[in-house]
Amino acid sequence: xxxxxxxxxxxxxxxxxxxxxxxxxxxxxxxxxxxxxxxxxxxxxxxxxxxxxxxxxxxxxxxxxxxxxxxxxxxxxxxxxxxxxxxxxxxxxxxxxxxxxxxxxxxxxxxxxxxxxxxxxxxxxxxxxxxxxxxxxxxxxxxxxxxxxxxxxx
Amino acid sequence: xxxxxxxxxxxxxxxxxxxxxxxxxxxxxxxxxxxxxxxxxxxxxxxxxxxxxxxxxxxx
Numbered sequence: 001x002x003x004x005x006x007x008x009x010x011x012x013x014x015x016x017x018x019x020x021x022x023x024x025x026x027x028x029x030x031x032x033x034x035x036x037x038x039x040x041x042x043x044x045x046x047x048x049x050x051x052x053x054x055x056x057x058x059x060x061x062x063x064x065x066x067x068x069x070x071x072x073x074x075x076x077x078x079x080x081x082x083x084x085x086x087x088x089x090x091x092x093x094x095x096x097x098x099x100x101x102x103x104x105x106x107x108x109x110x111x112x113x114x115x116x117x118x119x120x121x122x123x124x125x126x127x128x129x130x131x132x133x134x135x136x137x138x139x140x141x142x143x144x145x146x147x148x149x150x151x152x153x154x
Numbered sequence: 155x156x157x158x159x160x161x162x163x164x165x166x167x168x169x170x171x172x173x174x175x176x177x178x179x180x181x182x183x184x185x186x187x188x189x190x191x192x193x194x195x196x197x198x199x200x201x202x203x204x205x206x207x208x209x210x211x212x213x214x
Contacts, residue, residue: 025176055173059165072161 006140009130013077014064016127021058023104028054034101038087039094054104056080064134067143071135078131085124091116 024031032050035041041049060080063073088100100116134140 028177051173051177052170055176056166056169059169059172063165069161069165072158073165075158076162076165 002137003141006134006137007142010064010067010070010074010134010140010143013081013127013130014061016061017057017077018061018065019106020103021054021056021061023106024054024101025058027104031101031104034099037096037098038091039096040087040090053080067140067145067147070140070143070145074131074134078128078135081124081128081131085121085128088116088121088124092118092121 028050031054032046035046035050036043056076057080060073060077063069064077084100084102091098091100096116098116099114100120101114102120103114140146
């Protein structure tokens with residue numbers, strides 16, 4: 001049962017972040033504008049984050065879906081989600097009503113949640129829980145890492 | 155623990171490499187992004203600079 005849970009908790013955040021990363025990579029300027037609206041960092045750091053974060057999301061999502069370096073990628077994904085959650089909480093505290101920019105371009109033609117509100121914070125916290133579950137469970141079924149381990153042990 | 159740290163660093167640097175490669179490595183890949191406009195300077199420029207001269211276009 002825990003194995004099935006670990007599989008789904010690996011695949012769901014993985015796919016979500018793979019998609020979110022792709023959406024932001026295809027339109028970094030839009031993500032830059034969103035980050036500026038957050039008013040959290042100076043412009044030089046925002047420009048770096050606008051280029052770097054989408055790729056980090058994409059790589060982490062890719063590794064989670066394939067099941068390579070599961071522990072480290074789930075830990076990094078959890079930390080990234082905590083970072084996003086802190087940013088969203090600061091928005092709510094300051095009373096700024098903007099888009100969270102989570103799904104970038106895809107939010108235009110898909111019914112995806114893109115508002116920075118309590119729902120997005122809860123969603124992020126669920127992802128954090130999922131990632132820590134995968135991190136604590138050392139292996140996950142249907143992963144490339146598990147498959148390679150099996151071959152080596154033969 | 156050591157392996158975890160090495161893997162995490164690998165992922166972070168791989169993402170950095172991909173980000174900079176995709177956006178162009180020349181001096182800074184961040185150049186593709188627009189800089190924040192300095193609204194005060196721009197508005198001052200508009201005030202100080204005179205409007206473009208309207209040339210008299212005579213007949214013929």
